[in-house]
Amino acid sequence: MNRAEELRLLGRAQRxxxxxxxxxxxxxxxxxxxxxxxRVGDAALAEDxxxxxxxxxxxxxxxxxxxxxxxxxxxxxxxxxRVVDHYRRVGRRPAEDxxxxxxEVAIQPDMDQSLFRRQMAQxxxxxxxxxxxxxxxxxxxxxxxxxxxxxxxxVMGKNANAIKALxxxxxxxxxxxxxxxxxxxxxxxxxxS
Amino acid sequence: MTAYTDLPDLDDILADCLDALLRRERTLADxxxxxxEHAEALRPLLQVGLLTARLKSPPMPAASVDALEARxxxxxxxxxxxxxxxxxxxxxxxxxxxxxxxxIAVIVAxxxxxxxxxxxxxxxxxxxxxxxxxxxxxxxLALSPLTGPPADIARWIAxxxxxxxxxxxxxxxxxxxxxxxxxxxLDRLSSLTDPADTASLIAFLEQAxxxxxxxxxxxxxxxxxxxxxxxxxxxxASASPPPVESSPAPSATPSLTPTPxxxxxxxxxxxxxVTLTSTRSSSPTRRPSANATATRTPIPTTTATAxxxxxxxxxxxxxxxxxxxxxxxxxxxxTAPSPGTPPAxxxxxxxxxxxxxxxxxxxxxxxFLTQTAGxxxxxxSP
Numbered sequence: 001m002n003r004a005e006e007l008r009l010l011g012r013a014q015r016x017x018x019x020x021x022x023x024x025x026x027x028x029x030x031x032x033x034x035x036x037x038x039r040v041g042d043a044a045l046a047e048d049x050x051x052x053x054x055x056x057x058x059x060x061x062x063x064x065x066x067x068x069x070x071x072x073x074x075x076x077x078x079x080x081x082r083v084v085d086h087y088r089r090v091g092r093r094p095a096e097d098x099x100x101x102x103x104e105v106a107i108q109p110d111m112d113q114s115l116f117r118r119q120m121a122q123x124x125x126x127x128x129x130x131x132x133x134x135x136x137x138x139x140x141x142x143x144x145x146x147x148x149x150x151x152x153x154x155v156m157g158k159n160a161n162a163i164k165a166l167x168x169x170x171x172x173x174x175x176x177x178x179x180x181x182x183x184x185x186x187x188x189x190x191x192x193s
Numbered sequence: 194m195t196a197y198t199d200l201p202d203l204d205d206i207l208a209d210c211l212d213a214l215l216r217r218e219r220t221l222a223d224x225x226x227x228x229x230e231h232a233e234a235l236r237p238l239l240q241v242g243l244l245t246a247r248l249k250s251p252p253m254p255a256a257s258v259d260a261l262e263a264r265x266x267x268x269x270x271x272x273x274x275x276x277x278x279x280x281x282x283x284x285x286x287x288x289x290x291x292x293x294x295x296x297i298a299v300i301v302a303x304x305x306x307x308x309x310x311x312x313x314x315x316x317x318x319x320x321x322x323x324x325x326x327x328x329x330x331x332x333x334l335a336l337s338p339l340t341g342p343p344a345d346i347a348r349w350i351a352x353x354x355x356x357x358x359x360x361x362x363x364x365x366x367x368x369x370x371x372x373x374x375x376x377x378x379l380d381r382l383s384s385l386t387d388p389a390d391t392a393s394l395i396a397f398l399e400q401a402x403x404x405x406x407x408x409x410x411x412x413x414x415x416x417x418x419x420x421x422x423x424x425x426x427x428x429x430a431s432a433s434p435p436p437v438e439s440s441p442a443p444s445a446t447p448s449l450t451p452t453p454x455x456x457x458x459x460x461x462x463x464x465x466x467v468t469l470t471s472t473r474s475s476s477p478t479r480r481p482s483a484n485a486t487a488t489r490t491p492i493p494t495t496t497a498t499a500x501x502x503x504x505x506x507x508x509x510x511x512x513x514x515x516x517x518x519x520x521x522x523x524x525x526x527x528t529a530p531s532p533g534t535p536p537a538x539x540x541x542x543x544x545x546x547x548x549x550x551x552x553x554x555x556x557x558x559x560x561f562l563t564q565t566a567g568x569x570x571x572x573x574s575p
Contacts, residue, residue, distance in 0.1 A: 008433060167242075189240060
């Protein structure tokens with residue numbers, strides 16, 4: 001969906017056109033779902049949170065003002081707030097112990113490739129959910145969703161230099177966690193070929 | 194544990210290398226060769242970035258997407274909030290009806306009120322009686338629909354702002370406040386226009402854009418001018434009906450999607466932790482660029498659009514302020530396009546390469562890392 005079409009649908013949705021809002025929903029639901037599932041690590045929970053995001057967006061639509069950014073940037077911010085609220089209520093993040101336990105079982109010689117990939121993904125997912133909220137957000141936006149520095153900066157309300165520093169810290173933390181779990185990233189990347 | 198060195202420029206180097214890797218413009222080896230002094234610190238960071246970029250997850254199930262849409266359709270759409278008028282020069286236009294009636298009573302009681310209002314009709318910002326002109330507009334708007342349909346009054350006010358801008362520009366007195374007031378007037382007009390009168394609104398906005406295009410703003414007013422143009426573009430876009438499409442709508446895949454990554458040459462570092470069978474050749478590999486690439490929706494920049502218009506340059510004439518009941522409806526000069534069909538529902542995307550999931554709490558089977566293809570048959574030249 002291009003920007004002009006999005007603005008057109010946004011205007012109509014704000015004037016009460018349900019079909020227009022439905023079109024905006026369809027255009028953005030998968031991006032928001034992917035973002036949340038990578039943040040919370042649970043597909044069913046991600047579905048619930050995705051619903052919360054769009055219900056909140058619907059209720060706030062009347063006061064939404066276009067500021068030259070794609071609508072998805074606003075939706076990402078709502079999703080981020082929902083995830084942060086979840087972790088605040090739950091009161092815990094995946095500890096590094098979880099990652100270590102997984103690694104003892106995962107790495108086996110001549111492991112089936114499909115199983116190997118799933119295990120690596122699970123461990124990487126756990127490592128991501130162990131990051132701080134902002135680090136999680138930048139990792140998911142930059143590397144999972146493929147946002148540019150400027151796009152990630154728009155979503156997170158920061159400048160590009162802040163995003164550079166944040167992604168540096170996030171990657172350093174991730175690399176440290178995987179290294180402490182006894183994983184060799186070289187071999188992981190090699191095993192994925 | 195590897196010691197990471199926080200160098201002042203490592204953030205920039207890392208960002209540059211990551212962008213190049215994700216766009217498949219360079220390999221990991223290329224990046225490390227470009228910055229040998231940072232290679233030890235860069236390597237694990239770039240590797241983790243590559244690994245993370247390969248994370249894939251299945252889409253939200255279609256049934257869940259449909260169910261959520263049905264739930265959203267059952268929820269009431271909130272009514273749009275009334276636009277807040279500008280507070281330029283201390284004016285507030287959210288007058289209560291009682292206050293407006295009292296003001297009219299005072300003006301009439303003092304006898305010369307009507308003459309004062311009439312004398313202010315052609316004033317410009319900065320003129321002594323301009324405040325009376327703006328006050329009168331506020332009274333007329335506050336008393337709508339007694340004084341006339343709100344949309345017609347809003348259009349009259351927007352026309353006044355346009356005329357003022359034309360006159361100010363001609364006199365070399367155009368300032369940012371006048372452009373800001375125009376933006377507010379156009380926003381008010383757009384929000385008060387009934388959807389059935391969209392054609393009239395579109396025609397008015399087109400004429401407003403044409404008049405604005407004829408103005409050459411001074412550097413100090415360029416920002417406000419651009420903001421006014423941006424507002425016009427936004428209002429025109431939201432008021433315009435969607436184009437009639439003969440083919441199905443494109444996929445609803447969000448525009449921010451990652452690309453498959455190039456394979457990296459195998460590490461020569463011996464490892465005692467993991468032994469995996471590698472099927473790749475030792476030559477550097479680079480994925481052919483014929484695969485689907487990431488797409489980004491460019492955000493359109495504000496540009497002046499030259500619209501055809503037959504509107505003559507407005508002249509400064511003595512025109513009495515319209516009193517309630519005398520406001521003439523705006524007649525569009527251009528034929529607006531007929532409303533198009535509503536946008537077709539865009540289907541959700543299904544990546545056949547991903548594993549479909551059921552609604553389960555555990556995600557061990559729902560997330561996996563993508564498998565890269567084998568090395569291409571042609572090794573790219575250095």
